Amino acid sequence: MTINRRGFLGISGAAIAVSAVAPGLRLIELAEGRAPDQAVTPKQRWGLLIDAAKCADGCTACIDACHEENGVTGNNRPATDPQWIRKVTVEDNTTGFRQSFPVMCQHCEHPPCVDVCPTGASFKRADGIVLVDKHTCIGCRYCMMACPYKARSFIHEVTTGQKTHAPRGKGTVESCTLCVHKVDRGDNTTACAVACKKEGHEAILFGDLNDPGSEIRKRLKQKPSTQLRPDLKLNTGVRYQGV
Amino acid sequence: MANIHYRPFEGCTTGFYGVLAVLAGVLLAALGAAWYMEHNGHWVTGMTNQVIWGTPHVFAVFLIVAASGALNVASISSVFGRALYKPLSRLSGLLAVALLAGGLMVLVLDLGRPDRLIVAMTYYNFKSIFAWNIFLYVGFFAVVIVYLWVMMERRMNIYSKSAGTFAFIWRLILTTGTGSIFGFLVARDAYNSALLAPMFIVFSFAYGLAIYLLVLMAAMKGASRDLGDVVFTRLRRLLGVFIAGSFYFVLVYHLTNLYITQRHGIEAFVLLDGGIYTKMFWIGQMLLGSLIPMVICFHSGLGKSRSLVALACLLVVIGGLAQMYVTIIGGQAFPMQLLPDKTLVSSGFFDGVVAGYRPSLPEILLGVGGVAIALLLTAVAVRALPFLPESLSDTVADPHHKTT
Amino acid sequence: MKRFTVGVFAGLFALSVAYAAEPAKTTRVPAPSIQINKDRGEQCVEPTEEMRRNHMNYILHQRDETMHRGIRTTKHSLKNCINCHANPKTGSVLGKDGFCASCHHYAAVKIDCFECHTDRAEKKAAIPAGRPRQALAPVIRTALGQPRQRHQP
Numbered sequence: 001m002t003i004n005r006r007g008f009l010g011i012s013g014a015a016i017a018v019s020a021v022a023p024g025l026r027l028i029e030l031a032e033g034r035a036p037d038q039a040v041t042p043k044q045r046w047g048l049l050i051d052a053a054k055c056a057d058g059c060t061a062c063i064d065a066c067h068e069e070n071g072v073t074g075n076n077r078p079a080t081d082p083q084w085i086r087k088v089t090v091e092d093n094t095t096g097f098r099q100s101f102p103v104m105c106q107h108c109e110h111p112p113c114v115d116v117c118p119t120g121a122s123f124k125r126a127d128g129i130v131l132v133d134k135h136t137c138i139g140c141r142y143c144m145m146a147c148p149y150k151a152r153s154f155i156h157e158v159t160t161g162q163k164t165h166a167p168r169g170k171g172t173v174e175s176c177t178l179c180v181h182k183v184d185r186g187d188n189t190t191a192c193a194v195a196c197k198k199e200g201h202e203a204i205l206f207g208d209l210n211d212p213g214s215e216i217r218k219r220l221k222q223k224p225s226t227q228l229r230p231d232l233k234l235n236t237g238v239r240y241q242g243v
Numbered sequence: 244m245a246n247i248h249y250r251p252f253e254g255c256t257t258g259f260y261g262v263l264a265v266l267a268g269v270l271l272a273a274l275g276a277a278w279y280m281e282h283n284g285h286w287v288t289g290m291t292n293q294v295i296w297g298t299p300h301v302f303a304v305f306l307i308v309a310a311s312g313a314l315n316v317a318s319i320s321s322v323f324g325r326a327l328y329k330p331l332s333r334l335s336g337l338l339a340v341a342l343l344a345g346g347l348m349v350l351v352l353d354l355g356r357p358d359r360l361i362v363a364m365t366y367y368n369f370k371s372i373f374a375w376n377i378f379l380y381v382g383f384f385a386v387v388i389v390y391l392w393v394m395m396e397r398r399m400n401i402y403s404k405s406a407g408t409f410a411f412i413w414r415l416i417l418t419t420g421t422g423s424i425f426g427f428l429v430a431r432d433a434y435n436s437a438l439l440a441p442m443f444i445v446f447s448f449a450y451g452l453a454i455y456l457l458v459l460m461a462a463m464k465g466a467s468r469d470l471g472d473v474v475f476t477r478l479r480r481l482l483g484v485f486i487a488g489s490f491y492f493v494l495v496y497h498l499t500n501l502y503i504t505q506r507h508g509i510e511a512f513v514l515l516d517g518g519i520y521t522k523m524f525w526i527g528q529m530l531l532g533s534l535i536p537m538v539i540c541f542h543s544g545l546g547k548s549r550s551l552v553a554l555a556c557l558l559v560v561i562g563g564l565a566q567m568y569v570t571i572i573g574g575q576a577f578p579m580q581l582l583p584d585k586t587l588v589s590s591g592f593f594d595g596v597v598a599g600y601r602p603s604l605p606e607i608l609l610g611v612g613g614v615a616i617a618l619l620l621t622a623v624a625v626r627a628l629p630f631l632p633e634s635l636s637d638t639v640a641d642p643h644h645k646t647t
Numbered sequence: 648m649k650r651f652t653v654g655v656f657a658g659l660f661a662l663s664v665a666y667a668a669e670p671a672k673t674t675r676v677p678a679p680s681i682q683i684n685k686d687r688g689e690q691c692v693e694p695t696e697e698m699r700r701n702h703m704n705y706i707l708h709q710r711d712e713t714m715h716r717g718i719r720t721t722k723h724s725l726k727n728c729i730n731c732h733a734n735p736k737t738g739s740v741l742g743k744d745g746f747c748a749s750c751h752h753y754a755a756v757k758i759d760c761f762e763c764h765t766d767r768a769e770k771k772a773a774i775p776a777g778r779p780r781q782a783l784a785p786v787i788r789t790a791l792g793q794p795r796q797r798h799q800p
Binding site for chain 2: 060063075077078079080081082083086087088089090091092093094098103112114115116117118119120121136137138139140141142144145146147148149150152153154155156157158170171172173228229232243
């Protein structure tokens with residue numbers, strides 16, 4: 001096709017402008033803001049980074065916040081009360097070095113709990129969050145047997161006063177949902193991470209493991225990290241630093 | 244051999260009705276316990292978030308394993324062509340169905356949501372061995388009922404061998420599935436082994452035959468029918484062989500685990516310092532469940548006594564329950580290691596400590612209820628239909644045998 | 648024997664006729680108490696006849712979409728139903744005048760939903776059913792690589 005000089009100057013000017021700005025300007029299609037009628041995709045993989053060095057011994061802010069957010073109540077029966085997240089203190093066998101960190105559902109890439117569920121109620125969403133579909137859960141507790149992290153709890157008693165965004169009932173199994181209701185809303189964080197930040201420790205960081213520019217990926221690149229029980233090769237979504 | 248005649252159990256005595264009444268009473272108590280557990284939630288039991296499967300599962304898995312083993316006697320006759328076992332086949336098939344019904348009843352009633360059984364039968368995740376087991380268990384009923392039919396309907400007897408072979412293969416797959424429930428679990432040191440499936444198969448031989456022999460002796464005695472020494476000795480010696488086989492598998496399992504440093508923890512727990520689990524293993528499973536019955540079964544002098552052999556069968560059953568207790572509950576009680584070279588000092592969720600578990604009354608009632616319904620079904624069926632042979636005396640069973 | 652049996656049946660029949668003739672005042676199950684919250688809007692998300700027959704199918708479909716695919720549209724969500732239909736006095740869809748409970752009680756159909764789901768409307772004013780939720784804005788990264796995002800209130 002033939003173009004005149006003005007047209008040529010206009011096109012090349014636009015090309016130069018775009019190429020100058022483009023490296024710094026990126027519109028991420030499905031970033032944290034997903035429309036309500038759009039399905040989740042594997043483009044994102046949500047995860048947590050827990051820095052044990054920053055976790056304070058004796059602090060339970062993450063547990064309190066999680067249970068408050070999701071309406072997880074107990075009946076003063078620790079053996080049967082549900083726990084979505086707990087604090088664990090370990091001591092090195094040789095050096096005696098002590099540290100504490102929270103443990104919750106690890107949202108594995110290859111979750112054993114999903115493999116063993118007979119009805120498919122335990123499932124992994126496309127964006128990596130492992131959930132229990134309580135509509136189909138029959139309460140067989142096989143997933144609890146299978147979880148290497150003892151992350152799942154069985155609801156042993158009649159439950160009332162549930163939060164609207166976190167249905168839970170007697171006879172089904174539950175575990176940390178990575179605050180899926182907040183994730184879908186676009187909050188880009190979890191209740192435990194918010195609480196930890198509020199306490200000033202900032203030991204828990206939520207983010208998209210698939211996004212190379214996310215804070216969580218940057219931190220994973222800076223310092224070595226590990227998974228719990230890495231020999232099982234489950235590729236967990238929760239990573240620990242300083243453990 | 245000569246034509247075998249079968250006749251329904253005709254002892255309509257108060258004794259028989261008394262047994263039925265007792266079994267029905269136990270079953271009623273079990274159903275009440277199940278309602279109590281479901282209505283209030285499982286917190287009323289001893290099962291917790293640490294010991295997830297308890298006494299009901301011990302009984303349920305035992306009954307399911309025994310059910311598949313009870314079919315062995317019929318398989319030996321139909322598949323391997325041993326004529327001596329032919330009159331024993333019908334009772335064998337019946338016991339298989341009854342024991343499986345008992346095991347499944349306990350399993351279903353223990354679910355957190357037993358009202359969702361329809362969901363369990365319509366939604367399947369075929370990566371789960373549990374899902375396959377649902378098909379295997381329900382299919383087993385159908386397969387064995389057809390097998391019983393071709394055995395009991397004279398004109399269908401020509402199909403006995405094919406039905407028997409099909410049932411034999413089905414039950415091997417079923418028991419493999421049951422053992423794999425535990426074998427496929429990567430999380431816990433006590434499981435996670437390919438050995439568990441064949442081990443459960445050999446356990447099933449022993450447990451199934453022990454229960455079969457007990458029921459056979461009781462039924463024949465109750466009906467005042469002859470149970471001759473030829474059949475009796477054969478079954479007794481076979482039980483001894485199966486116990487020996489079970490012992491072999493337990494030996495290999497523990498020897499292998501002892502070789503793996505990672506598993507030293509669980510081995511020490513089961514073999515040395517696990518408290519109740521160690522006692523159950525050595526006294527329940529090994530001494531009572533294996534050593535003493537094996538001696539009785541193989542010893543020609545002791546083996547002649549019917550009551551001693553009945554005791555041996557009972558001990559095998561007790562040993563089997565002990566084995567299931569150690570496997571299922573002991574395997575859960577032992578803590579999982581989150582980090583290999585660190586000791587867990589404290590946790591909000593009982594990490595790192597041996598979980599406590601005490602069987603509660605509702606659980607025990609439910610488990611025993613499974614046994615009760617199995618025996619109740621057997622008693623009623625034996626009374627209604629010709630499952631029992633008229634005579635198992637030496638001349639009838641084996642006309643060519645030589646009296647020694 | 649035959650005459651006795653006939654006599655018993657005739658007696659039972661007479662009794663049932665007598666009972667039926669009584670006024671409907673003493674029916675055992677109360678008729679459903681449908682109290683529509685007029686503040687929430689005049690119209691349900693689907694026509695009434697459609698809802699009477701098929702509301703369970705909408706809920707069933709929505710639950711799978713939300714759980715497995717993360718679809719959070721409000722039109723057929725249970726939360727939206729409850730927000731609209733909760734009894735203004737009790738704030739619940741269960742109980743004596745509960746929207747769900749009284750109709751299900753009348754029809755003798757057991758509901759499973761409220762074993763897990765809360766039966767109470769959300770405290771803060773929920774968005775009425777008609778208006779669609781605004782799509783969240785995508786994240787725009789500036790030249791410095793710092794994310795700037797708009798939050799949904």
